Amino acid sequence: MQNIPSVDLRDFLSGDPERKQKFVNEIGKAYEDIGFVALKGHFLDDRLVDSLYTEVKNFFSLPVDIKEQYEIPGIGGQRGYVSFGKEHAKGRKEGDLKEFWHFGQYLDEGSKYENEYPANVEVKELPEFNKVGEEAYKMLEKTGVYVLRALAIYLGLDEFYFDKYAAEGNSILRPIHYPPITSEPDNAVRAAAHGDINLITLLMGAQGKGLQVQNxxxxxxxxxxxxxxxxxxxxxxxxxxxxxxxxxxxxxxxNPPRELWGTSRYSIPFFMHPVSEMKLDCLPNCIDAEHPKLYDDITAGDFLYERLVELGLIKK
Structure with missing residues (x-):
């Protein structure tokens, strides 16, 4: 029995207005109730998933000194490698028990965001790593666009409201390796309790126990x-x-039970971000007498910067 609702994107894409509305209602209600769904019918096929996991495991198996060559200073960890224990949850000092990689947006030549986003980092030891990463990035982004369209309808907005913000958005694909635990962790866990920064997160690799949601x-x-x-x-x-x-x-x-400490865990979230100038001001149709405005106005870019400082990835 799943603890989070399961929905099927093929309902939304079916061309049948009733099935489409069923998906809108199901995902909207789930996000009001608990904020999580399990989604079938996405654009990642088994071949791509298998290839991505193979390449990710190959990368994290490289010697530490080679991986560290791909850790780029001065960009807040936005591209390339971020070494073990570097990131911590907001409000915590202990680093999470993980290392990870960041693939970022793939821009067309002449894009106005060329100078805003760092370039993606090429791993020369693994010729397929970047190619497979780019393909997975684009399929997850495509899936996310349709989820946002469903949510726009649920919120009473134009179906394509989010498209202009998601196109060329500052989204990140983050393959994560949680290495085997070799000694009693000192108040550290694989990923401490947190909320994600972005619009929506699409996660591969939640097939085993480990990820927990607070109701x-x-x-x-x-x-x-x-x-x-x-x-x-x-x-x-x-x-x-x-x-x-x-x-x-x-x-x-x-952290897993002690008998599984010797095993690695991999997960691959896609953090869907909008373009930095998107205003995150509370939507007028989400404010009424019973639901007064909860948040100050801010842009996505300013909000992201604040949070990267809080996570220890940018030093002020």
Missing amino acids: HEGEWIDAIAEPDELVINVGDMLSRHTNNKLKSTIHQVV
């Missing part, structure tokens, strides 16, 4: 998806924009 009663529940499903959750930007109508749910990745 409205404050209880931690396991978020486990089927192998053909992505777990998709609301991030803080979308929660803020909807005046908390759609919930950004606190979640964590807990």
